[in-house]
Amino acid sequence: METKLVKIHQIEESQEEIEEAAQLIRRGEVVAFPTETVYGLGGNGWKQDAVRKIYEAKGRPSDNPLILHICDMEMIGELAKEVPESAKKAMEHFWPGPMTVILKKSDKVPGCVTGGLDTVAVRMPSDETARELIRRSGVPIAAPSANTSGRPSPTKAEHVWEDLNGKIPMILDGGAVKVGVESTIIDFTVEPPVILRPGRITKKALEDVIGCPSEMNTSMKETDGGVPKAPGMKYKHYAPKARMILVLGSSREKVTEKINELVSEARSRGQRTGVMATDESEAYYQADEVVSVGTRKNMETVMANLYDVLRGFDGRGVEIIYSEGFEGEPLEEAVMNRLVKAAGHEIIRV
Ligand code: AMP
Ligand code: MG
Numbered sequence: 001m002e003t004k005l006v007k008i009h010q011i012e013e014s015q016e017e018i019e020e021a022a023q024l025i026r027r028g029e030v031v032a033f034p035t036e037t038v039y040g041l042g043g044n045g046w047k048q049d050a051v052r053k054i055y056e057a058k059g060r061p062s063d064n065p066l067i068l069h070i071c072d073m074e075m076i077g078e079l080a081k082e083v084p085e086s087a088k089k090a091m092e093h094f095w096p097g098p099m100t101v102i103l104k105k106s107d108k109v110p111g112c113v114t115g116g117l118d119t120v121a122v123r124m125p126s127d128e129t130a131r132e133l134i135r136r137s138g139v140p141i142a143a144p145s146a147n148t149s150g151r152p153s154p155t156k157a158e159h160v161w162e163d164l165n166g167k168i169p170m171i172l173d174g175g176a177v178k179v180g181v182e183s184t185i186i187d188f189t190v191e192p193p194v195i196l197r198p199g200r201i202t203k204k205a206l207e208d209v210i211g212c213p214s215e216m217n218t219s220m221k222e223t224d225g226g227v228p229k230a231p232g233m234k235y236k237h238y239a240p241k242a243r244m245i246l247v248l249g250s251s252r253e254k255v256t257e258k259i260n261e262l263v264s265e266a267r268s269r270g271q272r273t274g275v276m277a278t279d280e281s282e283a284y285y286q287a288d289e290v291v292s293v294g295t296r297k298n299m300e301t302v303m304a305n306l307y308d309v310l311r312g313f314d315g316r317g318v319e320i321i322y323s324e325g326f327e328g329e330p331l332e333e334a335v336m337n338r339l340v341k342a343a344g345h346e347i348i349r350v
Contacts, residue, residue: 004170005161008034011128018129021170022136030054032146032160033133034174035069035125037098037183037199038153038307039160040143041168042069042133051112051142057167060149065115066142067100067183068122071134079120079140081106086210087188093209096126098179098200102187113142119189129174145182146171152238152307152342155180159311180304181334186214198333200303218337237341240310242274242318246343248325249350256284258350259322263287266320274318276309278302281324289318299331306335310342
């Protein structure tokens with residue numbers, strides 16, 4: 001299949017391109033599109049056949065459910081059986097934006113979207129191209145991230161191209177995304193609500209808005225009768241091709257010293273090494289590829305660059321990556337959650 005890569009500049013000037021993508025969606029094809037979190041691989045959420053194509057293109061296990069993307073509040077009624085008060089408050093405040101809510105699913109939502117669960121994940125993205133695409137399609141768009149299953153999520157159209165060229169008919173290129181990590185997933189079917197995946201919207205921000213405490217359960221171990229609450233938890237995630245090791249420590253000096261020691265060991269084994277550093281530390285490393293992921297003074301820069309940097313190491317043939325961690329920084333949960341998974345839980349503490 002030939003994959004068409006289409007640039008979106010101003011929404012007003014890109015109506016034709018977005019309409020073409022919407023037609024594909026209506027017909028049951030899949031299209032990659034930008035959102036503010038990461039690029040999504042979208043299909044008509046009502047059509048089993050379209051949903052099957054999403055799983056196929058990504059190589060995603062079919063019990064790992066998708067998020068339904070909507071463009072206005074009216075669409076919620078068709079998707080969810082009930083919307084608790086706390087969910088309403090959160091939706092009013094954070095939508096459109098990087099928050100996904102889990103609700104009891106309506107009978108209309110096909111089981112293939114929810115991986116057979118009786119709950120459904122719903123999000124209203126703030127990205128204008130995404131919302132225009134949903135509006136023109138006239139259906140909720142089922143979409144996971146537009147990467148090959150297991151790889152880092154795409155934050156640029158080039159990343160989608162790397163993974164899905166030849167497998168899907170169209171990619172809408174809206175440039176680099178703003179947030180850079182996936183949405184915060186919050187389960188509102190339980191009291192108190194439970195955060196299943198941390199993201200740009202933090203536990204504190206959520207609690208301030210809903211006016212009551214929430215819980216965080218992002219571990220794969222705490223299961224509900226052996227089944228993880230967010231089925232995505234049990235799969236390998238966000239991982240570069242290179243082996244990655246996360247080095248955590250009580251000071252910048254200790255971490256730098258340890259990483260440099262590990263780098264020289266790896267080099268003596270003949271391995272090409274990479275270090276994921278920050279603006280504050282990059283000058284202190286001696287590896288083949290030292291890349292700053294952003295500044296600790298603004299963790300949003302770290303979130304925005306994270307996946308691009310991980311993919312970049314693969315592109316430059318790095319075989320082993322050492323990364324600094326982010327403990328005690330704002331947005332720590334969102335960033336560390338991805339890093340720990342990218343490193344396959346290989347962590348060294350100094
Ligand atoms: P992705 O953004 O590609 O990681 O895919 C969507 C994520 O939403 C996956 O991690 C799913 O496990 C999660 N998800 C989707 N639907 C549900 C649901 N009903 N309950 C819990 N998690 C869900
Ligand atoms: Mg994903």
